[in-house]
Amino acid sequence: MIWNDLHRPFLILAPMEGVTDVIFRQVVARAGRPDLFFTEFTNVSSYASEKGRDNALERLEIAPSDSPIIAQIWGKNPEHFAKTCEALESLGFVGVDLNFGCPDKHVNKAGGGAAMIKTPELAVECFRNAVRSTNLPVSIKTRLGWAKLDEYEDWLSTLLNEHPAALTVHLRTKKEMSKVPAHYELIPEIIKLRDTLSPETKLIINGDIKDRTAALKLHETYPEVDGFMIGRGVFANPYCFTDHTPTREELMDLLRFHLDLHEAESKKHYLSYEPLKHFFKIYINNFPGASDLRAKLMETHSVPEARAIIES
Numbered sequence: 012m013i014w015n016d017l018h019r020p021f022l023i024l025a026p027m028e029g030v031t032d033v034i035f036r037q038v039v040a041r042a043g044r045p046d047l048f049f050t051e052f053t054n055v056s057s058y059a060s061e062k063g064r065d066n067a068l069e070r071l072e073i074a075p076s077d078s079p080i081i082a083q084i085w086g087k088n089p090e091h092f093a094k095t096c097e098a099l100e101s102l103g104f105v106g107v108d109l110n111f112g113c114p115d116k117h118v119n120k121a122g123g124g125a126a127m128i129k130t131p132e133l134a135v136e137c138f139r140n141a142v143r144s145t146n147l148p149v150s151i152k153t154r155l156g157w158a159k160l161d162e163y164e165d166w167l168s169t170l171l172n173e174h175p176a177a178l179t180v181h182l183r184t185k186k187e188m189s190k191v192p193a194h195y196e197l198i199p200e201i202i203k204l205r206d207t208l209s210p211e212t213k214l215i216i217n218g219d220i221k222d223r224t225a226a227l228k229l230h231e232t233y234p235e236v237d238g239f240m241i242g243r244g245v246f247a248n249p250y251c252f253t254d255h256t257p258t259r260e261e262l263m264d265l266l267r268f269h270l271d272l273h274e275a276e277s278k279k280h281y282l283s284y285e286p287l288k289h290f291f292k293i294y295i296n297n298f299p300g301a302s303d304l305r306a307k308l309m310e311t312h313s314v315p316e317a318r319a320i321i322e323s
């Protein structure tokens with residue numbers, strides 16, 4: 012099982028909608044890959060319907076550099092969880108992760124993501140259906156609660172009583188989003204819950220962990236934590252899973268690689284160019300003329316246009 016093969020403390024790139032797709036994961040792998048990748052989350056109801064399956068399969072695309080990789084899924088229909096999980100092993104994944112923590116209002120309105128915190132019985136049913144339908148280890152990613160911090164004990168206990176292979180806890184509530192510092196003060200209590208209810212479950216902490224150095228420092232303080240997940244830190248430094256400080260030219264080369272991948276992927280199926288612009292700030296910052304260069308790139312409408320500006 013993949014979770015037993017990882018050396019502690021292992022590092023994971025957090026699944027982020029519109030960010031950690033098959034293209035950007037290859038960029039991170041070139042800069043310095045984490046121990047484990049997660050996909051963007053895929054709606055189980057999309058996969059379960061013939062109309063939405065092609066789109067779901069695009070989101071579940073894997074590159075050679077992704078391995079090992081976990082498929083993350085979300086939804087609220089237990090039968091759809093089962094149907095999706097049945098297919099994941101054959102697609103090359105080493106595990107499946109259930110998203111019970113996404114704070115997006117559209118996802119929550121549909122009953123998925125963090126909304127599962129308000130329907131614990133349904134969450135358990137979805138988890139059990141997933142476990143029954145696959146030989147892959149099933150893990151969960153969630154938050155401390157919906158609106159109040161004191162929800163964490165009952166909610167995490169409910170999940171740990173199901174003995175997931177791993178449990179990732181984003182140390183904020185849904186209501187807090189990312190507007191407050193992560194609640195590191197609760198890590199000792201979460202460790203106690205894990206050790207009491209499901210000691211075999213790997214515990215992963217997420218929230219305000221910017222790079223490998225920060226993760227290792229946290230591990231010194233909380234050695235019982237098995238792994239750490241880095242999300243927004245990758246925007247500040249795509250080399251965040253290493254000890255390397257990239258040069259300006261290395262970042263520009265990484266941007267060129269990103270553009271090449273986007274262009275190649277667009278030949279397989281349509282990709283909008285506009286979302287690519289969100290990544291420019293990762294590579295072009297903190298050097299003289301960076302803001303002007305970034306502004307010019309934001310006015311482009313295609314990869315060839317972007318390349319021309321970079322090379323000029």
